[in-house]
Amino acid sequence: MLGKLIKHEFKGSGRTMVPFILMCLGLSVLAGLSIRGMENLQDYGWFTVLFGIVIFLFVVGLMAVCIMALVVCIERFRKNLLGDEGYLMFTLPVSVDEHIFAKLIVSSVWFVVTWLVCMLAFVLMLLCNVDMIEVNWSEIGYVLNEVWGRLVDFGLLHIIAYILELLVLIFAACCVTCMQFYSAMAIGYSFSNHKLLLSVVFFFVINVALSILQPLLLSITGNAGVIDFMIESVENMSAPVTVHMILLGTFLYMLILFVILYFPTRLLLKHKLNLP
């Protein structure tokens, strides 16, 4: 059932996200061509103004797609689970965990896609702007060869593992961010009145609580001798393994935050659901 929920969640959120992503990519091509056009223009005329507007729209488009990913993450949870649609969703033969995970996975995928789209948009803009004949391909080839050599020296397996670990970390960070919004809304919407306002208040309360928790966790683990043990262990490790351990430690920290936010949200949606 989780797969089906994810499928329908992509349909529901894709209606908003896909047009924004396509608009962003289209604007990046237009912006690249505009920059190229401006460089070739001899005098400043209406074309310069037009090109300037296109470049401005490209920047706005990039910001819009990032903001939309956040809006979709919040609104899909709020409307689909806590609004009138909640009557349909919570009477499906599906567990609360599946509902939360479907929303989390799809929102996190959109965050990662948005990030990739922003990078792709910049690349597209540069490709449209750069005169391909003028590019010194042999020099680029030399640099790439040099980079490849360094990577092989460092350990190719480590590099591949770093990339995968980083992707997992980015995904985990997205999940934790989503859970901060979800938990705030789950608390806010369990009240009878001022649900939205209370959700905003609880979002800030949760953020403050987490920022207090961070040094607290460090001091607890420090007192328990965990940090000393970790430093000693790291000193005996090779540099590539140390990086793995740091990434693993960050992931564990994210996991703790996730668990802290997940279980109250689950409990509220299961037992304190207060649909309109």
Next chain:
Amino acid sequence: MTATFECKGLSKNFGSTQALEDVNISIAPGRVVGLLGPNGSGKTTLIKLANGLLTPSEGEVLICGDHPGVESKAVVSYLPDKTCMPLWMNALQLMDFFQDFYQDFDRQRAENMLQRLGLDDRQRLRQMSKGTREKVQLIMVMSRKAKLYLLDEPIGGVDPATRDYILDTIIRNYDPEAAVVISTHLISDVEKILDEVLFINRGRIMLQASVDDIRQQYGKSVDEYFREVFKC
């Protein structure tokens, strides 16, 4: 025989307000039951509890012997008293959605009903009138071969001609082995299809009786008897 819908000592409080108090009811398969009571009497709360949308303060709800959960939701077809379908969807998308999640969804039945009512299955719910949305919602709910139908105010927002069509749809489409609970205060309209009635007031069940018994015992229709009992 296991009751399709059973409440044992069921109570629900919202803070200091008691919405339901010690409700004990049992509905057998094949019965069409009217859950009748004035506004704010606890009808919707009882239906929400049966759907697992609320948690009881005391007592228990059983659907075919199970507490509300994933298993019970697979056999309960619920029509809430408001539009709960995503407004960006059209009837075709809704049918895909129901088909994906409910094994008992009969797509052919839904398509036939949509056609009979002359509804455009490509029109988005957002573009439909409130009454038309209610019809589409009812078609989806009644196209399931569920064991228990919980219908909360199914005829509240539609014109009298459509009311007859909806009641006809309910009677023609439910499985004789399934139970139907219809919550409403439009008693005269639903009376003709009811086997039993449950009178509820201020969170307490005042009466559970068959329609025939009421007619014989009091010499009145259910509507007349209801007006007498709940006279302001």
